[in-house]
Amino acid sequence: MSLAEKLDAIRTASASAIPEEALAVMNNAKEALLKSDALSWVPKIGETLSGFTLKNAYGVDVHSADLLSQGPVVLSAFRGTW
Numbered sequence: 001m002s003l004a005e006k007l008d009a010i011r012t013a014s015a016s017a018i019p020e021e022a023l024a025v026m027n028n029a030k031e032a033l034l035k036s037d038a039l040s041w042v043p044k045i046g047e048t049l050s051g052f053t054l055k056n057a058y059g060v061d062v063h064s065a066d067l068l069s070q071g072p073v074v075l076s077a078f079r080g081t082w
Helices: 003-017 020-035 064-068
Strands: 053-055 061-063
């Protein structure tokens, strides 16, 4: 099964498990995001970022240069709850 097929299956299963009101909120938020200019400045897959510092789960600064010295880094952003 391809990744696209797996994602479609997850979407289908989620659509039947998520209450209709919540789905409406999620879809409205998605449409608003797509209509905004926000996606134009989002880094693209494979794009090189400038150095950065972020706080970890314990509030301690983590520097990208320190992480890169140990190998490749994957940066993932979590939007949070709806």
